Every structure is written in C-alpha cells, then in structure tokens.
Amino acid sequence: MSRLYPFHGGLKTVRHKTESNQQPIQRAALPRRLMVPLRQHIGAMAKPVVASGDQVLKGQMIGQADGYISAAIHAPTSGRVATVETRPVPHPSGLPDLCVVIDSDGEERWVERQPVDYRALHPSELRNILRNAGVVGLGGAAFPSAVKLNLSGHRERLETLILNGAECEPWITCDDRLMREQAAGIVAGLHVMVHLLEPREVLIGIEDDKPEAIAAMIEACAGTGYEVRPAPTRYPSGSVKQLVKLLTGKETPVEGLPIDVGVQCFNVATAYTVHRAVDHGEPVISRTVTVTGHVRQPGNFQALLGTPFAELVEQAGGYQEGVERLIMGGPMMGFALHSDEVPLTKAANCILAASAEELAPTQPVMPCIRCGACVDVCPANLLPQQLYWHARAKEFDKAQDYHLFSCIECGCCSTVCPSHIPLVQYYRYAKNEIWAQEKEKQKAELARQRHQARLERLEREKQEREAKLRQKAPARAARAESEGGGKLDIETAVARAKPHPDAANPAATRQQDA
Amino acid sequence: MIAAILVLSALAGVSGLLLGFAAIRFKVEGDPIVDKIDAILPQTQCGQCGYPGCRPYAEAIAAGEADINQCPPGGENGVVALADLLGRDPKPLNAEHGAVKPKMLAVIDEQNCIGCTLCIQACPVDAILGAAKHMHTVIASECTGCELCVAPCPVDCIDMIPIAQTITTWKWTYPSVTAKAAA
Incomplete structure (x- = not known):
C-alpha cells in the first residue's frame, strides 16, 4: 500500500467545490474581440510577429518565444489583427501590458495542424515543438514547460514524475472536471512527458474530495504503471514542494527546486495541453477556467485565451447582487482585479466573484501577541x-x-x-x-x-x-x-598657406582642413 | 638574566619575521573602505556631490573630506547605509547638493539634434550613441539619469523624462494597516 508523508502545517479550509463541479465543462462562446497578452508566462515576453491589419488563422503564431525561458503565443481564433498595443491585463497592479487585439471573423479557420509521433523524435526537437506550441504550466505559475522537461544540467536520471491534480484551493474545480472528462488525454500527455524525462516512477496526486476524478484517472492509467495516489484534503497540498513531500517524503531544499531531489511536477491541465500539441498539433489557445462565487450559474468553461472576463461571467449567468470583488485564482492565493474587462490568460484557472460572505471580514488589525498560531x-x-x-x-x-x-x-x-x-x-x-x-x-x-x-x-x-x-x-x-633653420620654416609655412593648385576643388581643401 | 634577554630577543626576531612576511604576503592593494563606500553609492556619476564621479566621492568620504549626506540619487537609504558602514549617525540629505528625485531617463529629440557630439562627451557612462553631424540617441538601458548631457546641448533637445511604471517594475506596497491599534 502506498504511503503518504504528511507535510507540516496546512489548513482544513471550506471547500465550496460543489457549486461549480456538478455540470460538464461548457464551451464558451466565441467573443467578437479577443485581447491576447504577449506575456502570459514567467520569463521574457513573447515577441509579436504580426502587425495591425494582418489576417490570422486559428492557432497561428502571433508571438515568438524570446529567449530560453519564454513561450510562444498563438491566435485563439481566425480573424484580423486590429492592433498591437498595451491593454489592461489581469495583474494585481492593474497596469496594462502589450496585447495583440484580434477581431474574430467567426469562421474558426485553423492553420495546418501537424500531429507528430513523439517516439520518433529527438527530445530536443520535441521540446522545441512544445515551446513553439506555447505550453506552460497551467496550475497558475505559467512556467514554460519545455524548460522543466529538460533534465540536462540537473541530473542523470529523474526518480519521480508527479502529476498534480490536487487542486487544493477552495472554489476551484477546473482540474477536477478536466480529469473526469479528459482522463485519456491527460494520460496521453503524460506518456510524452515520460518519454522525455524517463522517470523511475510516475505518481498522480489527487485530493480525496474528488472521487470521480480519482476513478477516471485510475481507469485511464490501467496498464500503464502510473500510480494514482489519493491524498487527504489539506490546503496547500497542491503546492509543489508540499505535494512532493506528501507523495515521496522528500524535502525540497531551501531555495531549491524539486528537481534537486530528483522529482519533477506538472499540473494535469499542462499534461492535457502537451497531448493536444503533440498528438493533434494544436497550440495552447484555450484553457478550462472555473467561473464561480456570486454568479448565477457557476461552472467550468473551455474558453479561448483573450476572452474578456466580463463575457465569461455573462455566460455563467451574470453577477448576483452583492459582489464586492472579482478575484483571479482562489480566495487564498488569488488577487483582486481592478476591472472585469481583462482577458483570460494561461495562468487564469479561476474567476471568483466574491461578496462580503466569501471575503474574510475586514477586522481591525491588532498587535502581534506572539501566540505562534x-x-x-x-x-x-x-x-x-x-x-x-x-x-x-x-x-x-x-x-x-x-x-x-x-x-x-x-x-x-x-x-x-x-x-x-x-x-x-x-x-x-x-x-x-x-x-x-x-x-x-x-x-x-x-x-x-x-x-x-x-x-x-x-x-x-x-x-x-x-x-x-x-x-x-x-x-x-x-x-x-x-631646410636650414627658422627663416626657411616661415617661408615654407607661407608657401603652404597659399592657394593650392587643387584649391578649385573645395572637397580637397576640406579634406586638408580635416 | 642573559637567558631572559636571549629568549625575548629571539621572540622579537621571530615575530618581526612573521609580521614582515604577513605584510608582503597579505598586502592590501588600495583602500578597502573606499570599495565598500563605492559599492553603496548609486553609480549615477552625476557629480551632484561636488566630486567628478562616485569613486572620487567615496575616496573623499574615506579621507574624511566629504560628508555622507551629499548624494541625492542615493536618497535617505543611501545615507543610512553609509552611516551603518562607517559607524556614524545618519543625517538628512544636504539640500545644497540637490533634492531626491524619481529616477529619470534622458531622451534626445532626434528631429532637433544637430549632431554636435557635446552630449556624447558629457555622458559619464558612454550611453549616448552618434557621430559628428549625425543624429545622436540615448541607449536607455545604460542611462543613469545623471542629467549631465542636458546643459551642454546647444539646441536644448534633450529632455529628462520620468521612467514609467510597467508590470515588470511594479511593486507591492507596504501594507496600509486599517486600525491604529497596531503597535
């Protein structure tokens, strides 16, 4: 029987999962105008390769990865580039960032998609395909996955590959629904990761409040040797270092990474996008996002990147009365947005419309009493x-x-x-x-x-x-x-000062002056 | 008596040799305190302190010729760091040497530049690119905002503009505590 190694601390939080995880993932409507930020990942901003007026096809690259730690950005639908300029993006500062604004033509015409056989490819070629497909960690940090799928420079061999389906934050259920509905696709993506990293064991960590997802993943993993490990619900078990400790018992060193103890960890949704990129030739142009909280019909949506949050809230039935704040991410680690006119990005796993009920009441701050809680x-x-x-x-x-x-x-x-x-x-x-x-x-x-x-x-x-x-x-x-001393010197100087035979040519004199 | 003199002389001799050896083996090049002071200074090379660059100012501080509060780009934090290093009391910036300003960037109005190269000669960090009778431009990433290029320009085409905040330079602010009860 597999053992678990509980991490220190953590909390039992309110769950609020059932609000949004009862219905299947819905396909969000195609927005008329998409704003696609060029910085949707950790690392260097993608370099725009389109200009206003260009026609783009669905899945066409519009931003090129710029540097090693970077990822490409693609047009989520076909249409015309209206402009490339700074627009508000989901960020705690509320500051704008460079976006490609695309007016969709409603035809959803794809670029030519090229599925590849990953077994026949050299690892570096495969990593390049993932980089150019814009694959980044979809758990929230949006770190370029191709970098994490490269072991060279770290160690000879990977001990454990962990797939993170813990989803420990309250309210968020997008990974839960994705595992229930696309378990086969997730495992297909996992095959590609295993091919690149060749780990000794593959573990899939899922909190035990998602029995349907666990069942679906166990079924999809049958015969593969991948092991699904249900974990008790304890926030923050979905945080990388805590999940590594929980499943393997290994402590990640201070200011180190899990790779330092021979473990690499990816989100389940990331594995799914790896599958789409490799087996279907589709870049990352959409993601599953939970729209929940004080909206009329909370649920999960497969939405195109660049879709304004306001339109997603609209499709979730609109705001209920008493919404005080719109939060991207969960109530624990998310941040408040300045506006709902910001676009969906790769890092956005949840849109939470919070009323006074969900927000912790603002209480007066008192001095620290050193209680140690x-x-x-x-x-x-x-x-x-x-x-x-x-x-x-x-x-x-x-x-x-x-x-x-x-x-x-x-x-x-x-x-x-x-x-x-x-x-x-x-x-x-x-x-x-x-x-x-x-x-x-x-x-x-x-x-x-x-x-x-x-x-x-x-x-x-x-x-x-x-x-x-x-x-x-x-x-x-x-x-x-x-030349015979000082006198002659003066004479020669005078002779030199006299107009030169070439003086008719002003260019020559200027050259002499210089 | 003689034994004591001999022992003491031998000891003195050995110690002398050791000290002599150490003086050669562990010779300190330059003045390390100058390096430490220089490391705290912002390297704007603006000369507001009255010295031609940050290092000369650091040397003057180390020699006791200059005070620690003559560097406006370093701000109050710079004064505090210098006071910490030198074991002195921090003091407010000396207003004679200018006021603390937000970080600026020099921008050349390229339409009006006549290519006189005066700003190129003034720039302490070689951050201006251009040639005689050709348009000049500022390499933004290298500009320290020292303003030394502004005065020499005969056609007044250099502006100092504040550096705009972007997503990459934005910072979380110090938490504003709602109640005054906090100790």
Missing part, C-alpha cells in the same frame, strides 16, 4: 512572526536570514492570525523590495563598469595623442634642420 500552520516550516517583524521594520537582510524566499504565500498564517495581521502582504512587499534592490545593484554595477571603461578610454586616447606627438617631434626637428 502561524508557526503551527506554515507548510514551509518557516517562522512567520519573525518574518513579519523584520519585513515590517524593513530589515530585509534579516528577513532573508529567516528564509523569506521559501514562503509560498499560501495565506495560511494570515487566515489563522488572531490579530488579523495581513502577514502575506508584508512578505510580498519585502520580496518585491529585495528584488528591486537587487536590480538596482546590478544596474549600478553596470554603470560603474561603463564609467571605468570610459575613464580608461580617455586615458588611453590621451596617451596615444602624446605618443604621436613625440613620434613626430624628431621628424619635425630633422626637417627644420635640413
């Missing part, structure tokens, strides 16, 4: 109250001594804090400040080097000038000698 629930084994003191005092180096960057921002500490201190906000603030200072330092170092190089160049030029003068000095002296 946050320490008990921290799944990363940190000391949240120490991090809080140092982040609050802006003592960033001390916060780093307490492993600030191991914090996964799961929100367990803020939830249990009896003084209602917004702990995670302090950690995010501190992390951002440290990153900004780091960037500043790099920029200063570059400026120092450039300034140094300039001073050296000026010095070198000065010396070269002097050396030239020194070289010329004896020659001048010798000429003066041979």
Whole structure:
C-alpha cells in the first residue's frame, strides 16, 4: 500500500467545490474581440510577429518565444489583427501590458495542424515543438514547460514524475472536471512527458474530495504503471514542494527546486495541453477556467485565451447582487482585479466573484501577541512572526536570514492570525523590495563598469595623442634642420598657406582642413 | 638574566619575521573602505556631490573630506547605509547638493539634434550613441539619469523624462494597516 508523508502545517479550509463541479465543462462562446497578452508566462515576453491589419488563422503564431525561458503565443481564433498595443491585463497592479487585439471573423479557420509521433523524435526537437506550441504550466505559475522537461544540467536520471491534480484551493474545480472528462488525454500527455524525462516512477496526486476524478484517472492509467495516489484534503497540498513531500517524503531544499531531489511536477491541465500539441498539433489557445462565487450559474468553461472576463461571467449567468470583488485564482492565493474587462490568460484557472460572505471580514488589525498560531500552520516550516517583524521594520537582510524566499504565500498564517495581521502582504512587499534592490545593484554595477571603461578610454586616447606627438617631434626637428633653420620654416609655412593648385576643388581643401 | 634577554630577543626576531612576511604576503592593494563606500553609492556619476564621479566621492568620504549626506540619487537609504558602514549617525540629505528625485531617463529629440557630439562627451557612462553631424540617441538601458548631457546641448533637445511604471517594475506596497491599534 502506498504511503503518504504528511507535510507540516496546512489548513482544513471550506471547500465550496460543489457549486461549480456538478455540470460538464461548457464551451464558451466565441467573443467578437479577443485581447491576447504577449506575456502570459514567467520569463521574457513573447515577441509579436504580426502587425495591425494582418489576417490570422486559428492557432497561428502571433508571438515568438524570446529567449530560453519564454513561450510562444498563438491566435485563439481566425480573424484580423486590429492592433498591437498595451491593454489592461489581469495583474494585481492593474497596469496594462502589450496585447495583440484580434477581431474574430467567426469562421474558426485553423492553420495546418501537424500531429507528430513523439517516439520518433529527438527530445530536443520535441521540446522545441512544445515551446513553439506555447505550453506552460497551467496550475497558475505559467512556467514554460519545455524548460522543466529538460533534465540536462540537473541530473542523470529523474526518480519521480508527479502529476498534480490536487487542486487544493477552495472554489476551484477546473482540474477536477478536466480529469473526469479528459482522463485519456491527460494520460496521453503524460506518456510524452515520460518519454522525455524517463522517470523511475510516475505518481498522480489527487485530493480525496474528488472521487470521480480519482476513478477516471485510475481507469485511464490501467496498464500503464502510473500510480494514482489519493491524498487527504489539506490546503496547500497542491503546492509543489508540499505535494512532493506528501507523495515521496522528500524535502525540497531551501531555495531549491524539486528537481534537486530528483522529482519533477506538472499540473494535469499542462499534461492535457502537451497531448493536444503533440498528438493533434494544436497550440495552447484555450484553457478550462472555473467561473464561480456570486454568479448565477457557476461552472467550468473551455474558453479561448483573450476572452474578456466580463463575457465569461455573462455566460455563467451574470453577477448576483452583492459582489464586492472579482478575484483571479482562489480566495487564498488569488488577487483582486481592478476591472472585469481583462482577458483570460494561461495562468487564469479561476474567476471568483466574491461578496462580503466569501471575503474574510475586514477586522481591525491588532498587535502581534506572539501566540505562534502561524508557526503551527506554515507548510514551509518557516517562522512567520519573525518574518513579519523584520519585513515590517524593513530589515530585509534579516528577513532573508529567516528564509523569506521559501514562503509560498499560501495565506495560511494570515487566515489563522488572531490579530488579523495581513502577514502575506508584508512578505510580498519585502520580496518585491529585495528584488528591486537587487536590480538596482546590478544596474549600478553596470554603470560603474561603463564609467571605468570610459575613464580608461580617455586615458588611453590621451596617451596615444602624446605618443604621436613625440613620434613626430624628431621628424619635425630633422626637417627644420635640413631646410636650414627658422627663416626657411616661415617661408615654407607661407608657401603652404597659399592657394593650392587643387584649391578649385573645395572637397580637397576640406579634406586638408580635416 | 642573559637567558631572559636571549629568549625575548629571539621572540622579537621571530615575530618581526612573521609580521614582515604577513605584510608582503597579505598586502592590501588600495583602500578597502573606499570599495565598500563605492559599492553603496548609486553609480549615477552625476557629480551632484561636488566630486567628478562616485569613486572620487567615496575616496573623499574615506579621507574624511566629504560628508555622507551629499548624494541625492542615493536618497535617505543611501545615507543610512553609509552611516551603518562607517559607524556614524545618519543625517538628512544636504539640500545644497540637490533634492531626491524619481529616477529619470534622458531622451534626445532626434528631429532637433544637430549632431554636435557635446552630449556624447558629457555622458559619464558612454550611453549616448552618434557621430559628428549625425543624429545622436540615448541607449536607455545604460542611462543613469545623471542629467549631465542636458546643459551642454546647444539646441536644448534633450529632455529628462520620468521612467514609467510597467508590470515588470511594479511593486507591492507596504501594507496600509486599517486600525491604529497596531503597535
């Protein structure tokens, strides 16, 4: 019997899964206008390869992966590119980012799709296909999968490949429905990953509040050797390091990655897009998204990337009364949106319309009483109250001594804090400040080097000038000698100043001047 | 008596040799405190402190000729870091050397540039590209926002513009606590 290795801390949260997981995934209507952000993944923004006025086909590449950690972006439907400009995107800042705006022609004409036989391909070719198909982690972080599917430089052999179907956050059910309905496709994608990584074992972690999904996945995995491991529902079991610990007992090192202990982890929806990309030649142009909370008919939608959130909410029956905030992601790790006119991205697994009921009531913040409740629930084994003191005092180096960057921002500490201190906000603030200072330092170092190089160049030029003068000095002296002294010197100078026979040609004089 | 003198002389001799060896083997090139001060300074190379660049200012601080509050681009945080390093009390920035401003970027109005190369000669980090009688332009990623190119321009075609915030430079702000009860 497979053993589980519970991680430290975590919470039993309210589930709110049944609101949206009772109906099958619906196909969202084709929007008239799609706004497709070129930065939908971690890493460098895709480089636009279309301009306004261009006709595009469904699945045609409109943004090219720019650098190793990057992914391509594709037209979700056929139509005309209206413009390529900055538009609001789902981001906690509410700031705009570069988008390709496409007016759909309603015909959904595909580009030529080329399914490939992955067994016949060299791993690097296969990774390139996935990169050009825009495959990124669909669990929320949107890290380019091709990078994670490359073991070279890390280790000889992968011990465990984990497929993450835990879906531990309340309200979200898109992976649950996908596993129920597309288990075969997920396993087909898993075959491709196994081909690339050659792991010793393959585990599929699913929280045990999804019995239908577990049953579907067990059936699809029959005869493959992949093992489905139901896990108790305990937030945040779907977080990478916690799931690795839960299923394998291995602790990921501080500031390290699961690959350091021989484990690699992918979301179930990512495996499904790998299957579509390889076996059907379809790039990532849509995803399953849960629209839930205070909407009239919560459910899951297979929607094109670039579809405005407002249209998805409309198809979920519209807002109920009393919605106070629109959240992308779950209530624990998601963020509030500034507007519902932002487009669906690869990272958007859930749109949660929250009313006062769903939002934790804003209570007055009280001083920390050092009760230690946050320490008990921290799944990363940190000391949240120490991090809080140092982040609050802006003592960033001390916060780093307490492993600030191991914090996964799961929100367990803020939830249990009896003084209602917004702990995670302090950690995010501190992390951002440290990153900004780091960037500043790099920029200063570059400026120092450039300034140094300039001073050296000026010095070198000065010396070269002097050396030239020194070289010329004896020659001048010798000429003066041979022409018989100072008087003649003056005469020759006068002769030189007289108009040259070539003087009719102004270009020649200018050249002499120079 | 003689034994004691001998032992002490031998000890002194050995110690002297050791010290002599250490002085050669572990010789410190330059002044390490200057490097530490220079590492804190923002490397804008703007000269607002009264010295021709960040390193000369660092040398002046180390020599006790300059105060630690003469660098507006470093801001209050810079003063605090210098005070920490040198074991002094932090003090407010000296207003004589200018005020703290948001980070700026020099932009050349290329329509009006006459190609005089004066700004190229003024730029302390070689961030301006161009040739005589040809249009110049600023390499934005290398510009430190020092403003030294603005004054020499004979046709006034260089503007300092604030660097706009984007998604990649945006930061979470310090949490605003709703109640005043927080200690």
